[in-house]
Amino acid sequence: MNAAAIPAMPAFLLRQLGLQAGTRALLEGIDAQLPLGRFTAIVGPNGAGKSSLLKLLAGLQAPSQGQVLLHGLPLAAMPLAERARQLGWLGQFAAADLPLSLHDYVLLGLRPTLGSFGQASAPDLARVASALQQFDLLGAQQRRWGQLSGGERQRAGLARLLVQDAPLWLLDEPTNHLDLKHQALLFRRLRAEVAQGRTIVAVLHDLPQAARWADHVLLLGEGRLLAQGAPADCLSAAELSRAYQWPVRLWPDAAGHWQLAVGEVA
Numbered sequence: 001m002n003a004a005a006i007p008a009m010p011a012f013l014l015r016q017l018g019l020q021a022g023t024r025a026l027l028e029g030i031d032a033q034l035p036l037g038r039f040t041a042i043v044g045p046n047g048a049g050k051s052s053l054l055k056l057l058a059g060l061q062a063p064s065q066g067q068v069l070l071h072g073l074p075l076a077a078m079p080l081a082e083r084a085r086q087l088g089w090l091g092q093f094a095a096a097d098l099p100l101s102l103h104d105y106v107l108l109g110l111r112p113t114l115g116s117f118g119q120a121s122a123p124d125l126a127r128v129a130s131a132l133q134q135f136d137l138l139g140a141q142q143r144r145w146g147q148l149s150g151g152e153r154q155r156a157g158l159a160r161l162l163v164q165d166a167p168l169w170l171l172d173e174p175t176n177h178l179d180l181k182h183q184a185l186l187f188r189r190l191r192a193e194v195a196q197g198r199t200i201v202a203v204l205h206d207l208p209q210a211a212r213w214a215d216h217v218l219l220l221g222e223g224r225l226l227a228q229g230a231p232a233d234c235l236s237a238a239e240l241s242r243a244y245q246w247p248v249r250l251w252p253d254a255a256g257h258w259q260l261a262v263g264e265v266a
């Protein structure tokens with residue numbers, strides 16, 4: 001499926017979304033649309049609420065106010081098994097060990113379709129092998145989780161998403177621990193997935209990467225949505241500097257490559 005052929009209807013619709021921790025508002029009054037079959041980047045400074053928002057989209061946390069609609073229906077009312085089929089989640093990895101090889105960790109991506117006692121078929125195993133290959137992990141597949149580097153764990157999480165094959169992916173800082181080559185391979189893979197109809201939402205810190213690869217951006221600052229839309233429309237110097245409380249400018253150069261200038265403040 002060609003991404004350009006997909007109508008830009010929302011996958012997620014957020015209505016007056018808020019999240020409270022005690023008396024503190026972590027998110028407040030978020031009204032947003034995240035288009036179906038597109039790549040949305042959530043950007044903003046530390047503590048802006050990006051990961052909190054992603055957790056609300058995944059249903060890992062319930063909002064204190066407002067509503068998350070997925071395909072027009074309240075996420076809160078969706079049965080857990082259906083949520084697991086619809087949503088692929090890549091969070092931040094804890095340092096803890098797991099009693100699993102990398103291969104078996106990726107194989108667990110089949111669980112939403114197999115159930116707890118299902119057997120992986122030959123095509124399932126071929127899918128695992130293909131996902132391992134796509135993330136350059138074939139050589140490490142028999143290593144135990146605790147023996148993997150940060151980048152290998154991150155790529156294992158992405159390979160598991162490919163195996164799970166949920167139509168929507170929610171990724172919290174997916175470039176974490178990845179070297180330059182693996183970041184480039186990741187974004188090429190994400191674009192290929194979107195071209196086939198996958199909806200991707202990713203928290204990103206790198207603004208030029210967000211502007212280059214995402215179709216749609218949500219800019220957060222202090223728990224509020226400051227701007228949303230196409231990167232060229234909503235990542236203006238004024239909005240960015242407001243969000244980061246620091247002079248920031250992002251622009252495409254003559255070759256169309258996004259450049260970032262971070263100013264000094266006296």
Ligand SMILES: Nc1ncnc2c1ncn2[C@@H]1O[C@H](COP(=O)(O)OP(=O)(O)OP(=O)(O)O)[C@@H](O)[C@H]1O
Pocket residue numbers: 021026044045046047048049050051052053
């Ligand atoms: N369970 C919680 N209880 C209280 N405060 C929380 C909780 N979870 C997050 N916070 C606070 O909410 C704010 C937003 O956190 P969040 O992790 O969503 O920010 P972020 O934009 O993803 O930040 P970063 O770029 O640093 O990862 C932070 O100030 C954080 O300390």
